[in-house]
Amino acid sequence: MSRRIFINPGGIFFGNGDVRVETLLGSCVAITLWHPERKFGGLCHFLLPSRITNLHLASERDGRYGEEALLQLTAEARQRGTELSEYTIKLFGGSRVFDSEPRKTSIGEANAHFALDMLKHLGLPVARQDLTGYGYRYLRFDLSNGDVWVRRGRGVSTSQRVPEPQ
Incomplete structure (x- = not known):
């Protein structure tokens, strides 16, 4: 039986084995990395693109911010003797959830871009x-x-597998 790990906003996970990493996205974005030869991967779930303050002044990386979450995933990959260019990368999320001004760019769209x-x-x-x-x-x-499954919507029961590239 698979071990299930739920990642909250700002969370990062990197590992391998019979593990299913799960998260719930609204305006946040998740980046998944999968190494097809070594059979391990990672996921980050970020809330905003970057900090307003200077990253170099921060005492530690914070997974709530996209640029810092990707730096952490990069560090995890390098600890395993790999580079991000060796991974299959997939992106998810960036929805409008509570946006009352549909003509403006939402937080989710800003995260996705x-x-x-x-x-x-x-x-x-x-x-x-x-x-x-x-x-x-x-x-x-x-x-x-390396499979990624997505279920979308508010109570909608459709589910789809996001296929690997050919």
Whole structure:
């Protein structure tokens, strides 16, 4: 039986084995990393793109911020002798949940754009994405095989597997 680990906002997990990492996303964004040869991966769940204060003045990294969460995932990958370019990267979330001004960019859309721009700047391709829109996403990342499942909406029972790239 798989071990289930739930990641709260600001959380980061990196590991392997018969583990299912799960999270619930609204305006937040999750980045998943999967190393297809070594069979391990990671997930971060961030709330905002970056801190208002200078990152260099912070005493430690905070997973609530996208740039710091990606730095932590990078450090975890390097501790295992790998680089992010070796991973399959997928992005999820960035929805409008409580936005009363639909013409303005929402926090979720800002998070999604930030993640896409950050990975593009680093030269890292995004294999799959399920970003923006309305409502929540329940995400399950299976570390035994790299599969990611997403259930969307408010009480909607549709569920889909996000396939690996061919």
